[in-house]
């Protein structure tokens with residue numbers, strides 16, 4: 575890779591990168607993102623990759639004749655859907671990302687939140703029943719720390735487990751924020767399929783490049799932010815509240831977007847800040 579960027583300031587720091595299913599738009603881009611993960615890891619950065627896979631889950635549901643259903647950006651997950659989420663997230667998507675890292679001569683370990691009891695959940699509490707969706711109660715980061723100490727890149731599928739051993743589905747942005755908080759990460763970067771948070775979601779010229787965390791509730795209440803952007807933006811706020819130094823949303827369609835985001839404080843995308 576012919577990129578000269580100074581990553582020294584992140585050496586031995588933890589960076590949690592959330593890679594959304596919508597930014598896995600083609601195999602070439604996916605391979606380039608995994609190349610970046612290896613590059614960062616080789617620069618001595620403790621990289622944790624938390625991935626989504628919503629579109630792949632939708633495709634499989636449709637193949638078996640089930641219509642995907644979302645409520646405020648969260649998937650309604652009945653038992654049959656949960657089986658498919660497990661197969662696709664912890665199986666197909668997770669292993670394909672790990673394999674791509676290995677293809678780039680990096681070392682990765684694919685885990686899901688059930689492994690090592692990493693993501694402990696209880697059934698989601700909300701106005702509406704979402705089935706097998708879990709709310710995170712605690713994050714046990716010890717298996718992640720162990721992997722990072724061995725210079726492995728942990729690649730995480732966002733399933734969680736409750737005290738009865740039941741497996742739940744967790745939105746990948748929500749899980750990434752909780753993991754970043756538990757690891758006291760330097761940065762939480764969410765890669766998606768749009769420039770960042772837009773004032774008008776159909777006009778990419780209306781990028782909000784900086785958002786104050788206390789304005790987030792109003793942006794959601796006013797309907798500026800909808801669908802999958804709701805958990806994404808909420809998770810940036812939660813990450814900062816839990817001690818992450820910086821949270822941002824960037825355009826995963828752009829090659830080497832993560833490297834650009836680390837290189838420049840004024841990177842493209844949306845940066846969240848508290849006062």
Ligand SMILES: Nc1ncnc2c1ncn2[C@@H]1O[C@H](COP(=O)(O)OP(=O)(O)O)[C@@H](O)[C@H]1O
Nearest residue numbers: 594595596766767771772775798799800802803
């Ligand atoms: N104000 C907004 N700005 C940007 N995107 C928005 C906004 N409101 C809703 N969205 C939608 O949120 C989507 C990103 O969330 P999602 O599809 O869940 O992505 P990912 O798979 O990366 O997690 C965008 O593609 C866009 O359609």
Ligand SMILES: CC(=O)N[C@@H](CCC(=O)OP(=O)(O)O)C(=O)O
Nearest residue numbers: 595626627628648649744745746
């Ligand atoms: C509860 C819930 O909504 N879980 C998500 C988990 C995957 C995810 O978040 O994937 P993206 O990042 O690609 O959207 C889902 O089932 O789609």
